[in-house]
Amino acid sequence: xxxxxxxxxxxxxxxxxxxxxxxxxxxxxxxxxxxxxxxxxxxxxxxxxxxxxxxxxxxxxxxxxxxxxxxxxxxx
Numbered sequence: 001x002x003x004x005x006x007x008x009x010x011x012x013x014x015x016x017x018x019x020x021x022x023x024x025x026x027x028x029x030x031x032x033x034x035x036x037x038x039x040x041x042x043x044x045x046x047x048x049x050x051x052x053x054x055x056x057x058x059x060x061x062x063x064x065x066x067x068x069x070x071x072x073x074x075x076x
Contacts, residue, residue, distance in 0.1 A: 001062055003028065006053065013052025026063040027074075033070045045069035 005033035006020045006028050007021040030049065037045045058075035 001028075001056065006030065006056075006062065006065070009056065010049060010052045014048060017045070027066075028064065029066045029068075030052065031068045031070070033072060033075050035072055037069050037071045042069070 002025075003021040003023055006023070007019045007030070010019045010021070010030060010032060011017055014032065014034050014036055015034070017032050019033075020031045022029050032049055034048075036048060040048075046067055046069065049069065050057070050065070053062055053065060057065070
């Protein structure tokens with residue numbers, strides 16, 4: 001998979017999110033900024049993002065995704 005394809009899957013699943021993805025084709029790192037994370041514990045934030053790429057992980061197309069989640073107020 002390409003980094004932009006991963007980013008687009010996340011954007012499609014979390015409308016309005018700002019997404020930056022880096023990686024090497026199978027292992028990716030994503031930084032996701034979304035108001036949807038407001039008030040959620042870290043595990044629920046991670047699940048929201050992982051749900052957007054669930055099919056790609058299940059198929060093996062996406063092997064690993066490291067996620068950093070931020071609310072708009074936490075963005076540096």
